[in-house]
Amino acid sequence: MRTRPDKTSPDITYSWILKCIDHFSKFSWAFPLRNKSANDVATKLRDLFFTFGPPRILHSDNGREFISNVITELKNLFPDLVFIRGRPRHPQSQGCIERANGILCEALGKWMCTNNSTSWSFALAPVIYGLNTRMSSVTKTTPYEVMFGQQPRSDSDFWKLIQQNGVEDEENLPTPVAELNDELNDDLNDDQGDSLIHFDKGIDADVVDLDKLSNDAVSCSLSNTPSTPRSSSITEKTPKKHDLVRKIATDNYLTTANKKMKLYRDSLNLIANNFNINDCVGIAIHTVDRTNTDPKYLPCLIIEKNEKNNISLYKLICQYGILQNTFEAGQFMNLKDACPNELKQIDVSTLKPITIIEASKLYSRGSTTGRTCNCQGKCATKSCP
Incomplete structure (x- = not known):
């Protein structure tokens, strides 16, 4: 933008x-x-x-x-x-x-x-x-949590404690670091059966079992083949907390989306009851296709009314042709009392398909062809409308 x-x-x-x-x-x-x-x-x-x-x-x-x-x-x-x-x-x-x-x-x-x-x-x-990092009304959680599976850590008490003490050197870190390290080691031991890389209890915790690491690497590479039976076990070892956050967000997202969709369809069906075949309606002309003194709506007649996904869709004609797109009732302006005479007397069989952009340009005072410019840069022929 x-x-x-x-x-x-x-x-x-x-x-x-x-x-x-x-x-x-x-x-x-x-x-x-x-x-x-x-x-x-x-x-x-x-x-x-x-x-x-x-x-x-x-x-x-x-x-x-x-x-x-x-x-x-x-x-x-x-x-x-x-x-x-x-x-x-x-x-x-x-x-x-x-x-x-x-x-x-x-x-x-x-x-x-x-x-x-x-x-x-x-x-x-x-x-x-x-x-x-703010709560979304749709997912009922923050976008950060849905993306990474955890809350941002910039506002945690630990970082506030470091800032208050003015710590700049690792050796001067406060004692909660040691307690945090012990908690992480305890969590690691509790989840040892579920982790992809295990530590040998007989050696230092910082030394990784190379044999186990190589076996896991081979298992991960073989899991890409459809015939490998271990692929299902590896995919099951995704972070449980992240899965829970995404599931809650998904449920809230679908609930909100379905509610809004129902309200939207009900409002369209209520508006659609006011429009029938041969009614005169107006379609808004985009500001790009008109000047500030040109009409804001293109007069059209309804020639077809169909149902799709419980929503009424209309086929329209204007004085320049049959509009190629279908329209919803929410896009209409009621022109029953202001329908142009040339539109009432038009013969549908003589009309050809036309886009809404071309019809809008033709209805504007400054256009003669209705064709749109397809130039990627500056117009070389100086003939674009």
């Missing part, structure tokens, strides 16, 4: 923020960018994927930085990665990241006001950390 220029040095000025979010855990990353080029975006995504692993699905908008060849080359590095791009002129298809962007902007402003700072690039890291 674009923001105001932040000049951190005479040679560096940041003007953009690349925001990434994990859809399930809501864990976020944010990077300041000097420009919105495909190379810069691809470099940040590449570093992110090699650090945390690639996602199964990469969902983005239709910006040039996400449709260039540099981005598609990530597919060669991660063959299982699936690219999905949202509908043009429809930010609702990226609702998760759009809401997160709004929250990030508000949080940046509050942090800068509280800390008397004018550099949003400097505030980006602490603000993102704060968002990742």
Whole structure:
């Protein structure tokens, strides 16, 4: 997303923020960018994927930085990665990241006001950390816990004790370190039967049984083959605490999602009762496709009404053709009392398919063709609308 220029040095000025979010855990990353080029975006995504692993699905908008060849080359590095791009002129298809962007902007402003700072690039890291460590209303836990299976340790009593005593040398650490070490050793002995690497009780605890280590390494490598019977036993040894956190988050996530989906469907069905075939409705024209003096809605007629997943979907026509996409009742503006005469008298059989973008441009005063520009850079022919 674009923001105001932040000049951190005479040679560096940041003007953009690349925001990434994990859809399930809501864990976020944010990077300041000097420009919105495909190379810069691809470099940040590449570093992110090699650090945390690639996602199964990469969902983005239709910006040039996400449709260039540099981005598609990530597919060669991660063959299982699936690219999905949202509908043009429809930010609702990226609702998760759009809401997160709004929250990030508000949080940046509050942090800068509280800390008397004018550099949003400097505030980006602490603000993102704060968002990742606060409770999510969807999963009922923090994104940090869902991602790593534990709470952040920066606010623990141990670190506060070190800060209060001004400890800077390891030899001056307070006594709780020894107690913590004893507790860790006790936990290690209790979980000795479940750990992948065992310690020999007859030798020092710091010396690893090399024979056992090599056997476990061989077992892990063989577990990748389908015929190995030990693969199931190795996969069962995942951290139990992390599994519990993710299960709680999953249950809360699905409960919230199903509740919102039901409310959404009920509201759409209630609105759909007001619209039938041959009714005149208006579809909002995106601000990119019109000027501030052009009409805000494209008049259309309903020619079909179908049901899919308990939601009513409508097929529309306008004076320029049959709109290719289907629409929900929530996207309509009631124009029953303001339907244009040329739309009432139109012959449907003579109409050809047309996109909503082309129809919107034709309905605007400044366009003559309705065709959209597909230029990757500056228009070379100077004929794009």
